[in-house]
Structures are given as structure tokens and as C-alpha cells.
Amino acid sequence: MPKKYSAVPGSAGVLSHVDTDGSIRMVDVGDKPHTQREAIARGNINIAPAALQLIRNGQIAKGNPLQAARLAGIMAAKRTPDLIPLCHSLQLSHVEVDLRAKPDGYEIEACVRTTSQTGVEMEALTAVAAAALTIYDMVKAVDKMMVIGEIRLISKSGGRSGSFRRS
Secondary structure, three states, rough: OOOOOOOOOOOOOOOOOEEOOOOOOOOOOOOOEEEEEEEEEEEEEEEOOHHHHHHHHOOOOOOOOHHHHHHHHHHHHOOHHHHHOOOOOOOOEEEEEEEEEEEEEHHHHHHHEEEEEEOOHHHHHHHHHHHHHHHHHOOOOOOOEEEEEEEEEEEEEOOEEEEOOOO
């Protein structure tokens, strides 16, 4: 039986990845039904004005960092179990990574879908992180002060725990 913990003061929950001895374990999802699941995650990368101008003018020496970031995010979502030890391998039906220009950089959003026995929150979060890191890698020659941040789950649907939407 998993150990109890307090997720929020006054509430009790269960750490599903910890057994009664405190050892880390992978959750068995074998008895869970296959349901349609979707997760959306977002993050930001702040970039100096001069580097932003180079990106927007197509003058980054390594190529287009936005296209590379989009592809890296998709690839990362598909490889999440290789990066996050207790994630299940999932057959993803859709991964989309969008980058929206902001005055100080880009907002990155990933939407991931599957029909499976477990959710795709980690895949969406990993896609956002990989996309942001790819931009950093491609632009670091002209801006080492970039800041990656606010990577968070925006929404998820499907599964026993139901829907979640960040307010």
C-alpha cells in the first residue's frame, strides 16, 4: 500500500510512485481503461531585444530556431519515458508545439493527445522544456542572458481524475 502524504495542508493523498517501504516504483496502469487524454502545457523564454531582432529577421547563424524548437518539442514528447524515469511509454496520437511572439521573447505551448491508460501531462511539459532549450542552444551565441521559465500544466482531460484547468 502506498504511503500517505499531505499534498495540501489539511488534506491526505497518496504518493502513487512510492511503496510502503518508501521505495520508488512504477505505477501499474494495466487495469485502467483506455480513454482519450489530452494535456496542454506552456512556458516562456525571454530574449534580449537584439537577439529577438536577429531571430525575427532570420539572421541566426544556426538556422531558424523556431522551426528547430517546434521539431525538438515534438521529438521530446515522443521520448519522454527516456528522460523521466517513471513515465510510461505511450502511443501518442498528436503532438503540436506552437510558439507565439511576445515583446520580450516567445510563449511556447504544447498540446499532446493519446488514447491510453495514463495521461500525457509529462509529455506536454517535456515538449515545452525541450523547445525552450532548443531556442536557447541556437541563440546563445548572441544572448547568454535568456531566461526559460513558467513551464506549467494549463489543462488536462481524460482518465479517472477527470479534467483540470489552471485558473
